[in-house]
Amino acid sequence: MPSALDDPFYYLNNFQAVLDWIGARYDDLLDDEERGFIAAFAGLPKASRALLVRMVMRKGTLFRDSKLAYAEIGPTRDAMLPLVAQGWVDAAPSLELAQLFALLRKPEIAACFGTQLGRATLRKADQLALLHPLYPEAQPLEAWYPTLDERIYALQLMALCDRLRLMFFGNLAQDWSEFVLADLGIYQYEKVELDAASRGFRQRADIDFYLHLYQCRERFEAGEAPAEVLADIPPAHDNPWLQSRRARLLFQLGQHCERLGEWALALEIYAGCSYPGARIRRIRVLEKTAEFDEAHRLALDLAAGAHSEEERQHLARILPRLQRKLGLPKAAARKPAPVLRLDLQLPRGEDFVSVEHCVARHLADEPGPVHYVENTLINSLFGLLCWEAIFLPLPGAFFHPFHAAPADLLAADFHARRAEAFAACLAQLDGDAWQATIRRNHAAKYGLQSPFVYWGVLDETLLEQALLCLPAAHLKLWFQRLLLDIKTNRAGLPDLIRFWPGERRYQMIEVKGPGDRLQDNQLRWLDFCAEHQMPVTVCYVQWAETEAALA
Numbered sequence: 001m002p003s004a005l006d007d008p009f010y011y012l013n014n015f016q017a018v019l020d021w022i023g024a025r026y027d028d029l030l031d032d033e034e035r036g037f038i039a040a041f042a043g044l045p046k047a048s049r050a051l052l053v054r055m056v057m058r059k060g061t062l063f064r065d066s067k068l069a070y071a072e073i074g075p076t077r078d079a080m081l082p083l084v085a086q087g088w089v090d091a092a093p094s095l096e097l098a099q100l101f102a103l104l105r106k107p108e109i110a111a112c113f114g115t116q117l118g119r120a121t122l123r124k125a126d127q128l129a130l131l132h133p134l135y136p137e138a139q140p141l142e143a144w145y146p147t148l149d150e151r152i153y154a155l156q157l158m159a160l161c162d163r164l165r166l167m168f169f170g171n172l173a174q175d176w177s178e179f180v181l182a183d184l185g186i187y188q189y190e191k192v193e194l195d196a197a198s199r200g201f202r203q204r205a206d207i208d209f210y211l212h213l214y215q216c217r218e219r220f221e222a223g224e225a226p227a228e229v230l231a232d233i234p235p236a237h238d239n240p241w242l243q244s245r246r247a248r249l250l251f252q253l254g255q256h257c258e259r260l261g262e263w264a265l266a267l268e269i270y271a272g273c274s275y276p277g278a279r280i281r282r283i284r285v286l287e288k289t290a291e292f293d294e295a296h297r298l299a300l301d302l303a304a305g306a307h308s309e310e311e312r313q314h315l316a317r318i319l320p321r322l323q324r325k326l327g328l329p330k331a332a333a334r335k336p337a338p339v340l341r342l343d344l345q346l347p348r349g350e351d352f353v354s355v356e357h358c359v360a361r362h363l364a365d366e367p368g369p370v371h372y373v374e375n376t377l378i379n380s381l382f383g384l385l386c387w388e389a390i391f392l393p394l395p396g397a398f399f400h401p402f403h404a405a406p407a408d409l410l411a412a413d414f415h416a417r418r419a420e421a422f423a424a425c426l427a428q429l430d431g432d433a434w435q436a437t438i439r440r441n442h443a444a445k446y447g448l449q450s451p452f453v454y455w456g457v458l459d460e461t462l463l464e465q466a467l468l469c470l471p472a473a474h475l476k477l478w479f480q481r482l483l484l485d486i487k488t489n490r491a492g493l494p495d496l497i498r499f500w501p502g503e504r505r506y507q508m509i510e511v512k513g514p515g516d517r518l519q520d521n522q523l524r525w526l527d528f529c530a531e532h533q534m535p536v537t538v539c540y541v542q543w544a545e546t547e548a549a550l551a
Contacts, residue, residue: 011180206242
């Protein structure tokens with residue numbers, strides 16, 4: 001079967017497929033400009049359509065015609081004429097000095113500004129700084145450089161095309177290269193059944209909200225003052241997915257205010273932010289500003305209805321500290337379940353491999369192979385067993401062919417919306433079907449994008465040892481914990497796993513090198529495993545040569 005890339009106009013076909021997709025699913029949300037573009041685009045000569053798509057898919061909006069030479073399109077200037085006639089391309093844009101510099105090569109700059117630059121050998125940036133005060137006004141290329149046999153074209157449609165791309169992908173992180181990567185087989189996606197109602201935006205206001213929020217994020221990342229960005233962030237939205245994006249931006253603004261010491265603004269932001277962690281950050285800011293009574297009151301309220309293990313872990317540290325500062329009796333703290341400790345003194349070795357690999361090599365033997373898996377193994381087994389539930393075609397979860405994960409994967413109701421499907425998957429662990437399901441999905445889905453499965457790690461040897469040695473009851477507990485908080489609990493699992501296939505048992509090992517300490521998510525996983533009598537050990541390593549040097 002011929003590849004889609006064998007057609008020299010593959011990119012035009014992909015662009016047209018997006019327009020067709022949007023026309024079929026979003027016609028009621030299109031504005032007059034977008035609807036007019038889609039209709040007019042179809043009536044252009046093929047070479048002109050192809051040239052426009054080439055420009056849309058390239059970086060920036062200013063192009064030299066010599067850089068727009070494509071064999072399948074033919075003469076650039078001929079193909080450009082209909083685009084200029086439509087007003088989609090400006091054939092004589094006014095250029096600021098910085099824009100001109102970005103388009104010209106250094107010898108051309110010397111020829112254009114030789115008098116002002118003299119013979120001094122300067123970097124391009126220094127040349128621009130020297131000339132900038134002399135040329136404050138924008139002007140066309142022919143005014144800048146009359147002798148240059150070149151034309152500059154300015155694409156006028158990028159904002160419109162970005163809106164169309166947003167409607168198709170549901171985000172601005174993915175771009176037109178997704179089609180090429182899929183055609184090349186670099187990225188392969190699960191084929192989820194999509195109907196005409198499968199779309200990420202329900203109303204035009206959703207698109208406008210996303211774009212407004214995106215612009216606020218760009219301003220924040222460009223260094224604009226947090227208060228100015230905050231003033232323009234739109235009010236809360238009833239679309240949970242869009243509201244989660246708003247909450248994340250507010251949380252990042254609050255963190256930035258903390259770094260700047262703008263405590264009052266940070267408190268204001270956190271008070272109105274629903275993003276996980278905002279409630280704890282608000283208490284921490286109150287503590288930093290010595291508002292201990294208010295911090296203690298909020299901490300008690302939060303303890304009565306903590307959303308996650310992470311919040312409970314933070315409160316277990318914060319409350320005793322606040323109680324001490326307020327002279328209150330210290331509440332009894334829950335002691336974590338004890339975890340076995342292993343201390344090793346190992347030679348660093350000349351190959352300078354990681355401390356985890358050093359421990360794996362040291363412990364491994366024929367009856368007990370050791371694998372460096374960290375977060376990959378348990379997540380992968382979960383992803384394979386629950387593949388059907390994860391890729392269930394629910395409204396708003398999938399709306400184009402390039403989803404590596406459901407759009408609502410990190411939403412608070414992700415599990416609840418699929419509770420019956422996940423229950424059916426996990427119920428297999430109560431019988432004998434689970435191993436066959438994992439093997440079947442490993443074979444049938446191999447290489448497909450997944451938010452959980454690490455194909456590069458989970459080879460057949462590791463898979464078979466895991467299926468033989470990991471008890472179904474332990475897998476069920478791990479998978480249930482993953483579903484409680486996917487964002488947080490996908491990480492923090494122990495680094496190594498050791499199997500004894502002959503005895504059908506295993507041991508998980510968290511490795512800490514000299515000076516390293518356990519992170520919060522690791523502590524929570526270790527506590528969970530120890531509480532459920534799962535074999536887990538923390539291995540602390542010292543380098544033998546360091547000890548010898550100290551002796």
